[in-house]
Amino acid sequence: MKDLLISITQGLVDNPNEVSVDVDEPNEEGVVVYHLHVAQSDMGRVIGKQGRIAKAIRVVMRAAANRKDAKISVEID
Numbered sequence: 143m144k145d146l147l148i149s150i151t152q153g154l155v156d157n158p159n160e161v162s163v164d165v166d167e168p169n170e171e172g173v174v175v176y177h178l179h180v181a182q183s184d185m186g187r188v189i190g191k192q193g194r195i196a197k198a199i200r201v202v203m204r205a206a207a208n209r210k211d212a213k214i215s216v217e218i219d
Contacts, residue, residue: 143214146206147176150199155184173213174201180218188218 152158212219
């Protein structure tokens with residue numbers, strides 16, 4: 143899951159070497175939180191107009207997690 147998030151994000155940004163993901167342990171509801179970190183100059187590219195790209199990234203990640211019967215959340219830091 144982490145590799146999927148990194149590969150999606152690296153295709154969007156100008157500085158793919160600065161993309162990193164931190165993964166939290168599952169909380170009491172079983173949700174694993176993925177914290178996405180990108181360069182400050184790439185923040186707009188990852189979020190997109192009105193958050194459309196960020197929403198699309200979250201949809202793809204939730205669909206991949208659904209196939210593995212997992213619950214995830216993606217936060218862009």
